Amino acid sequence: MTSLSASSFALSAAMAVAAGLIGSFALMRRMTLAADALSHVALPGIGAAILLGVHPLAGAVVALVAGAVLIWALESRTRLATETIIGVVFSAALAVGALLTTGEELMDALFGAPSTLSQAELLAGFVGAGAVILFVLLARDRLIMMFVSSDIARTAGINVRRLSLLYLLAFAVTVALGLRYLGALLMGSLMIIPPATARRLARNLASMLAISVAVALIATLLGEWVAARLNRESGPIIVSVAAVCFFLSLAGRRAPGV
Amino acid sequence: MPVKTANAVEVDHLSVRLGDVDILRDLSFSVPVASSVAVIGPNGSGKTVLFRALIGAIPHTGSVRWAPGTRIGYVPQRLDLERDLPVTGRDLLLARARLASVAPSAIERALTRVGLAPDILGKLVGTLSGGQFQRLLMAFALLADPTVLLLDEPTAGVDEPGQERLNDTVRRLQTEGVTVLLISHDLSVVFRFATTVLCLSRDHTCFGIPRQVLTPEILAQVYGEPVGFMIHD
Numbered sequence: 001m002t003s004l005s006a007s008s009f010a011l012s013a014a015m016a017v018a019a020g021l022i023g024s025f026a027l028m029r030r031m032t033l034a035a036d037a038l039s040h041v042a043l044p045g046i047g048a049a050i051l052l053g054v055h056p057l058a059g060a061v062v063a064l065v066a067g068a069v070l071i072w073a074l075e076s077r078t079r080l081a082t083e084t085i086i087g088v089v090f091s092a093a094l095a096v097g098a099l100l101t102t103g104e105e106l107m108d109a110l111f112g113a114p115s116t117l118s119q120a121e122l123l124a125g126f127v128g129a130g131a132v133i134l135f136v137l138l139a140r141d142r143l144i145m146m147f148v149s150s151d152i153a154r155t156a157g158i159n160v161r162r163l164s165l166l167y168l169l170a171f172a173v174t175v176a177l178g179l180r181y182l183g184a185l186l187m188g189s190l191m192i193i194p195p196a197t198a199r200r201l202a203r204n205l206a207s208m209l210a211i212s213v214a215v216a217l218i219a220t221l222l223g224e225w226v227a228a229r230l231n232r233e234s235g236p237i238i239v240s241v242a243a244v245c246f247f248l249s250l251a252g253r254r255a256p257g258v
Numbered sequence: 259m260p261v262k263t264a265n266a267v268e269v270d271h272l273s274v275r276l277g278d279v280d281i282l283r284d285l286s287f288s289v290p291v292a293s294s295v296a297v298i299g300p301n302g303s304g305k306t307v308l309f310r311a312l313i314g315a316i317p318h319t320g321s322v323r324w325a326p327g328t329r330i331g332y333v334p335q336r337l338d339l340e341r342d343l344p345v346t347g348r349d350l351l352l353a354r355a356r357l358a359s360v361a362p363s364a365i366e367r368a369l370t371r372v373g374l375a376p377d378i379l380g381k382l383v384g385t386l387s388g389g390q391f392q393r394l395l396m397a398f399a400l401l402a403d404p405t406v407l408l409l410d411e412p413t414a415g416v417d418e419p420g421q422e423r424l425n426d427t428v429r430r431l432q433t434e435g436v437t438v439l440l441i442s443h444d445l446s447v448v449f450r451f452a453t454t455v456l457c458l459s460r461d462h463t464c465f466g467i468p469r470q471v472l473t474p475e476i477l478a479q480v481y482g483e484p485v486g487f488m489i490h491d
Contacts, residue, residue: 028343141353148350149337151315155330156357156402202344203382 007122009221014129015177016190016220020198020213021136022174023191025167027199028147033083034071036188037090039175041067043184044093046109047100056109057121060179063093064172072165097184112183112235128177132170143167144205181224182235190216193242200249215245266291266328266406266437267312271320274304274311281307284320287456287465291325291405294428294438296452296468298445300481303458305441306335309408312439328406331399333392335410341384347394348379351401358402368397372427389420396427406437413444425451445472 026035042060049059067090074085101109117125136143142163146153150160171191178187194215195208202208223238230237265288274282281304289295297305311318313332324330339345351365366376372393378386386394392412399407409428413421428451432438442448448455448468455468459480464471 028339030338030340141356144349144353145357148339148345148353149332149334151310151313151334152332152398154315155313155332155408156354158357199342199344204344204346205349208344 011125016216018129018132018174020216024195024212027195039188041093043097047097068168068172110183110185111233112181186235189239197246197249268323274318292435293453295454296448297441297456299458329404331404331407333395333409354401368400372397389416409440
């Protein structure tokens, strides 16, 4: 187990910020099921990449982008059909991925295993996280409009299909960023639990985004630190910290909007 | 192709098919600028589908031609948003104002136009009454200074005083030259506000001046049963 270097610490923070932001909009979009399932699709990509002898993350990114495009293409169909297909396809992806990946690699791919990052990996991580954060900040108003009402968004001149695809791609990139920490099985949780916690506590959209980012940061950085101290996989600990935040939020009560 | 006459929109042979069902069949009509059209018909007759086809949200055949420079304000019956999300009136209106590149001060003007107090800005959308919510959506639409307003049953689920306020708002917008297309179940509203009525049903469509078109016979054909109403002069 490696100690946490300053650059890897900064990348963890950037990934958590991206997850907190993108996840908040996933909650607005009612795509929590799809979000969780989409993270599973990274597994067959990792497995195929290992078999082919290429970087596992490259395989994960290809599989995740394909998954995002699949969800996007299914969106024009009925909600029931989409959810059914997501349930079947992404569970099958998990099964195929488990067959392609074996032993310790499977555990790492499923639950995350922080390792020393190369310069190239660090750079790719910062570029990916930066692109996601920038996208959310620049497209924030258009995303709000689209998730409030896609019909209103159309009359406001927003290209809803294109924005929806960009959002899903940003989602896929964020999942890829977190695979190292949480693995394919748990990354979806980091994008759902922090915004779910924020939804309980926030009084407006800006505070929801801020609380979601804060919870994702606390869970990732504290979880990673504890995992390093205990010499355990980081994913289960990060999700456990996030879950504690969520359960604590249940005890709190959102102040009425006044 | 742009509209040649002073029509806000011209619809030619519009048909919408969802799955195996024809929702709208061969619908043609035009709406003059600054007029108000009421769309009536029983549930499932395709009123909301018509609006969604007009804004290009669903595939259709035939043509919908808006006048050049048309700015559409759409007020749907409901939002895609879950009502318990921490989204305030300010969140919605600020996002719309920034997208329309209008100053935040326009928000207060839009609220005044729909008769809402500024304190609505701090309230969560999910805590608003039906009437407040509909007027907030109307203020949202007005922020971009629309030339055409599409209102999908704005008074559904709203109490009577709330309905009156909404109707007053619509009437004021009409006098300001905004073209209004309004889906309504309330025939008294249709007679009071609409210059033209479009009725939709499975087997019968009609289009014309309410007093000429809405005869008891035609209403019985549209709704499939006799409809009682009284016109107050």
